Amino acid sequence: MAPWVLALATLILLLGLFWTVSGLIQIVHGIRTDTRTIAAGPWGAAAGITVLVYPGPSLLGLILFFGIGLILDGAFLVAEGIRR
Incomplete structure:
Protein backbone atom coordinates (compact mmCIF):
# COMPACT_ATOMS: atom_id res chain seq x y z
CA MET A 1 0.00 0.00 0.00
CA ALA A 2 1.26 3.45 -0.89
CA PRO A 3 2.47 5.63 1.99
CA TRP A 4 0.11 8.47 1.03
CA VAL A 5 -2.88 6.13 1.39
CA LEU A 6 -1.79 5.25 4.92
CA ALA A 7 -1.28 8.95 5.68
CA LEU A 17 -11.64 10.70 16.81
CA PHE A 18 -10.95 14.39 17.45
CA TRP A 19 -14.46 15.47 16.44
CA THR A 20 -16.09 12.68 18.44
CA VAL A 21 -14.10 13.32 21.64
CA SER A 22 -14.43 17.09 21.22
CA GLY A 23 -18.20 16.79 20.85
CA LEU A 24 -18.47 14.61 23.94
CA ILE A 25 -16.33 17.04 25.95
CA GLN A 26 -18.54 19.94 24.82
CA ILE A 27 -21.64 18.05 25.93
CA VAL A 28 -20.18 17.33 29.36
CA HIS A 29 -18.91 20.90 29.70
CA GLY A 30 -22.32 22.27 28.71
CA ILE A 31 -24.08 20.09 31.27
CA ARG A 32 -21.69 21.08 34.05
CA THR A 33 -21.70 24.82 33.35
CA ASP A 34 -25.10 25.41 31.71
CA THR A 35 -23.62 27.06 28.63
CA ARG A 36 -24.55 26.86 24.98
CA THR A 37 -21.66 24.54 24.19
CA ILE A 38 -24.05 21.69 24.87
CA ALA A 39 -25.77 22.52 21.57
CA ALA A 40 -22.53 22.24 19.56
CA GLY A 41 -21.48 19.00 21.22
CA PRO A 42 -23.88 16.61 19.48
CA TRP A 43 -23.01 18.11 16.07
CA GLY A 44 -19.30 17.54 16.63
CA ALA A 45 -19.83 14.04 17.97
CA ALA A 46 -22.14 13.17 15.04
CA ALA A 47 -19.61 14.54 12.54
CA GLY A 48 -16.84 12.48 14.12
CA ILE A 49 -18.89 9.30 14.15
CA THR A 50 -19.89 9.89 10.52
CA VAL A 51 -16.25 10.29 9.50
CA LEU A 52 -15.33 7.10 11.37
CA VAL A 53 -18.19 5.07 9.88
CA TYR A 54 -17.89 6.39 6.30
CA PRO A 55 -14.21 7.30 5.82
CA GLY A 56 -14.19 7.20 2.00
CA PRO A 57 -17.11 9.54 1.31
CA SER A 58 -16.02 11.70 4.24
CA LEU A 59 -12.58 12.11 2.71
CA LEU A 60 -14.11 13.13 -0.61
CA GLY A 61 -16.42 15.60 1.13
CA LEU A 62 -13.57 17.09 3.15
CA ILE A 63 -11.40 17.45 0.04
CA LEU A 64 -14.22 19.24 -1.77
CA PHE A 65 -15.04 21.41 1.26
CA PHE A 66 -11.46 22.52 1.85
CA GLY A 67 -10.75 22.87 -1.87
CA ILE A 68 -13.72 25.18 -2.39
CA GLY A 69 -12.72 27.11 0.74
CA LEU A 70 -9.17 27.61 -0.55
CA ILE A 71 -10.46 28.76 -3.94
CA LEU A 72 -12.79 31.26 -2.27
CA ASP A 73 -10.00 32.49 0.01
CA GLY A 74 -7.80 33.06 -3.00
CA ALA A 75 -10.56 34.89 -4.88
CA PHE A 76 -11.20 37.14 -1.89
CA LEU A 77 -7.48 37.89 -1.53
CA VAL A 78 -7.23 38.79 -5.22
CA ALA A 79 -10.31 41.01 -4.93
CA GLU A 80 -8.85 42.70 -1.84
CA GLY A 81 -5.56 43.23 -3.64
CA ILE A 82 -7.32 44.80 -6.61
CA ARG A 83 -9.39 47.00 -4.30
CA ARG A 84 -6.29 48.31 -2.53
Whole structure:
Protein backbone atom coordinates (compact mmCIF):
# COMPACT_ATOMS: atom_id res chain seq x y z
CA MET A 1 0.00 0.00 0.00
CA ALA A 2 1.26 3.45 -0.89
CA PRO A 3 2.47 5.63 1.99
CA TRP A 4 0.11 8.47 1.03
CA VAL A 5 -2.88 6.13 1.39
CA LEU A 6 -1.79 5.25 4.92
CA ALA A 7 -1.28 8.95 5.68
CA LEU A 8 -4.80 9.79 4.46
CA ALA A 9 -6.30 6.91 6.43
CA THR A 10 -4.46 8.09 9.55
CA LEU A 11 -5.62 11.68 9.06
CA ILE A 12 -9.25 10.60 8.62
CA LEU A 13 -9.05 8.38 11.72
CA LEU A 14 -7.53 11.18 13.80
CA LEU A 15 -10.07 13.73 12.54
CA GLY A 16 -12.98 11.42 13.34
CA LEU A 17 -11.64 10.70 16.81
CA PHE A 18 -10.95 14.39 17.45
CA TRP A 19 -14.46 15.47 16.44
CA THR A 20 -16.09 12.68 18.44
CA VAL A 21 -14.10 13.32 21.64
CA SER A 22 -14.43 17.09 21.22
CA GLY A 23 -18.20 16.79 20.85
CA LEU A 24 -18.47 14.61 23.94
CA ILE A 25 -16.33 17.04 25.95
CA GLN A 26 -18.54 19.94 24.82
CA ILE A 27 -21.64 18.05 25.93
CA VAL A 28 -20.18 17.33 29.36
CA HIS A 29 -18.91 20.90 29.70
CA GLY A 30 -22.32 22.27 28.71
CA ILE A 31 -24.08 20.09 31.27
CA ARG A 32 -21.69 21.08 34.05
CA THR A 33 -21.70 24.82 33.35
CA ASP A 34 -25.10 25.41 31.71
CA THR A 35 -23.62 27.06 28.63
CA ARG A 36 -24.55 26.86 24.98
CA THR A 37 -21.66 24.54 24.19
CA ILE A 38 -24.05 21.69 24.87
CA ALA A 39 -25.77 22.52 21.57
CA ALA A 40 -22.53 22.24 19.56
CA GLY A 41 -21.48 19.00 21.22
CA PRO A 42 -23.88 16.61 19.48
CA TRP A 43 -23.01 18.11 16.07
CA GLY A 44 -19.30 17.54 16.63
CA ALA A 45 -19.83 14.04 17.97
CA ALA A 46 -22.14 13.17 15.04
CA ALA A 47 -19.61 14.54 12.54
CA GLY A 48 -16.84 12.48 14.12
CA ILE A 49 -18.89 9.30 14.15
CA THR A 50 -19.89 9.89 10.52
CA VAL A 51 -16.25 10.29 9.50
CA LEU A 52 -15.33 7.10 11.37
CA VAL A 53 -18.19 5.07 9.88
CA TYR A 54 -17.89 6.39 6.30
CA PRO A 55 -14.21 7.30 5.82
CA GLY A 56 -14.19 7.20 2.00
CA PRO A 57 -17.11 9.54 1.31
CA SER A 58 -16.02 11.70 4.24
CA LEU A 59 -12.58 12.11 2.71
CA LEU A 60 -14.11 13.13 -0.61
CA GLY A 61 -16.42 15.60 1.13
CA LEU A 62 -13.57 17.09 3.15
CA ILE A 63 -11.40 17.45 0.04
CA LEU A 64 -14.22 19.24 -1.77
CA PHE A 65 -15.04 21.41 1.26
CA PHE A 66 -11.46 22.52 1.85
CA GLY A 67 -10.75 22.87 -1.87
CA ILE A 68 -13.72 25.18 -2.39
CA GLY A 69 -12.72 27.11 0.74
CA LEU A 70 -9.17 27.61 -0.55
CA ILE A 71 -10.46 28.76 -3.94
CA LEU A 72 -12.79 31.26 -2.27
CA ASP A 73 -10.00 32.49 0.01
CA GLY A 74 -7.80 33.06 -3.00
CA ALA A 75 -10.56 34.89 -4.88
CA PHE A 76 -11.20 37.14 -1.89
CA LEU A 77 -7.48 37.89 -1.53
CA VAL A 78 -7.23 38.79 -5.22
CA ALA A 79 -10.31 41.01 -4.93
CA GLU A 80 -8.85 42.70 -1.84
CA GLY A 81 -5.56 43.23 -3.64
CA ILE A 82 -7.32 44.80 -6.61
CA ARG A 83 -9.39 47.00 -4.30
CA ARG A 84 -6.29 48.31 -2.53
